[in-house]
Amino acid sequence: GENVEQHPSTLSVQEGDSAVIKCTYSDSASNYFPWYKQELGKRPQLIIDIRSNVGEKKDQRIAVTLNKTAKHFSLHITETQPEDSAVYFCAALTGANNLFFGTGTRLTVIP
Amino acid sequence: DSGVTQTPKHLITATGQRVTLRCSPRSGDLSVYWYQQSLDQGLQFLIQYYNGEERAKGNILERFSAQQFPDLHSELNLSSLELGDSALYFCASSEGTRLTGELFFGEGSRLTVL
Numbered sequence: 001g002e003n004v005e006q007h008p009s010t011l012s013v014q015e016g017d018s019a020v021i022k023c024t025y026s027d028s029a030s031n032y033f034p035w036y037k038q039e040l041g042k043r044p045q046l047i048i049d050i051r052s053n054v055g056e057k058k059d060q061r062i063a064v065t066l067n068k069t070a071k072h073f074s075l076h077i078t079e080t081q082p083e084d085s086a087v088y089f090c091a092a093l094t095g096a097n098n099l100f101f102g103t104g105t106r107l108t109v110i111p
Numbered sequence: 112d113s114g115v116t117q118t119p120k121h122l123i124t125a126t127g128q129r130v131t132l133r134c135s136p137r138s139g140d141l142s143v144y145w146y147q148q149s150l151d152q153g154l155q156f157l158i159q160y161y162n163g164e165e166r167a168k169g170n171i172l173e174r175f176s177a178q179q180f181p182d183l184h185s186e187l188n189l190s191s192l193e194l195g196d197s198a199l200y201f202c203a204s205s206e207g208t209r210l211t212g213e214l215f216f217g218e219g220s221r222l223t224v225l
Contacts, residue, residue: 006153032210043113043201043216044154089153097209098167099144103153 002027002094006102013080014110021105023090024072032093033066033073038104039086047088048075080109114138115217117202123223129190132220134202136183140215142166142208143185145177148199148219160185161208192224 003026013019025033034049050057050064050073057064061080066073077084090102114137124130136143145157156169160179171177174192179185189196199221203214 034213043218045113045216046213049212091154093210096167097159098156098169099210099214100156100169101146101154 002030002092002098002100004090004092004100004102006090006105008105009103010106010108012108012110015080015082017080019075019077019080019084019107019109021075021088021090021107022072023074023092023102024070025092025100026071027092027094028068028071029095030092031095033064034091034093034099035064035075036089036091036101037086038089044089077107080107082109082111085109113215113217115202115204115215117200117217117220119220120218121221121223123225124192125225126192126194128192128224129188130192130222132187132189132200132202132222134185134187134204134217136185136202136204137215140204140206141183142205142210143179143183144203144205144214145171145185145187146201146203146216148201149195149197152198154201157187166208189222194224197222197224 006023031052036044037047038044063076087104116135141162146154157171159167177187199219203216
């Protein structure tokens with residue numbers, strides 16, 4: 001089955017700096033890669049996603065890149081703000097329609 | 112508010128017991144997914160139902176079972192509970208049989224096994 005690895009597990013940045021979270025996946029048939037943000041005690045919520053026919057997607061301060069050949073994708077957050085502090089999960093959707101999540105990255109933005 | 116409703120929000124029980132978690136999907140969504148989130152762990156996919164039928168299965172233990180009813184609500188049954196089953200159980204829903212966009216999560220049911 002699919003195996004999604006996510007790094008780092010924790011990340012601390014100064015407010016205004018950039019944050020990068022990286023994920024790799026194993027199933028070459030995976031074709032949809034969403035990122036979810038989970039604030040403390042809350043439900044995960046989709047913040048951005050990318051499909052396998054696109055290499056990069058940007059939404060304001062958030063961008064995601066995908067390298068299908070290398071089977072890795074990354075989340076980039078620029079100009080970080082304290083409200084960006086949360087746990088971020090990457091995920092990969094397999095051909096069998098199973099959405100596998102990474103183990104999460106706890107991002108802390110220091111004011 | 113995602114529109115996905117889960118009950119109960121919190122549940123404390125003892126080892127060996129059985130519990131049932133309930134989920135109502137968003138209006139119009141036919142697929143229901145169950146995920147387990149243990150402390151400091153990621154989201155482990157358990158099972159998916161679409162319009163009453165099982166569609167995909169993840170790492171769901173044999174002690175666990177689920178079903179989706181004609182009104183589309185779903186129940187996750189956990190039996191012979193062990194300490195390690197303590198976790199946050201999320202239900203999520205989407206419109207179709209294949210996930211093509213956002214998965215809408217409920218607020219979760221926190222299960223504590225003592």
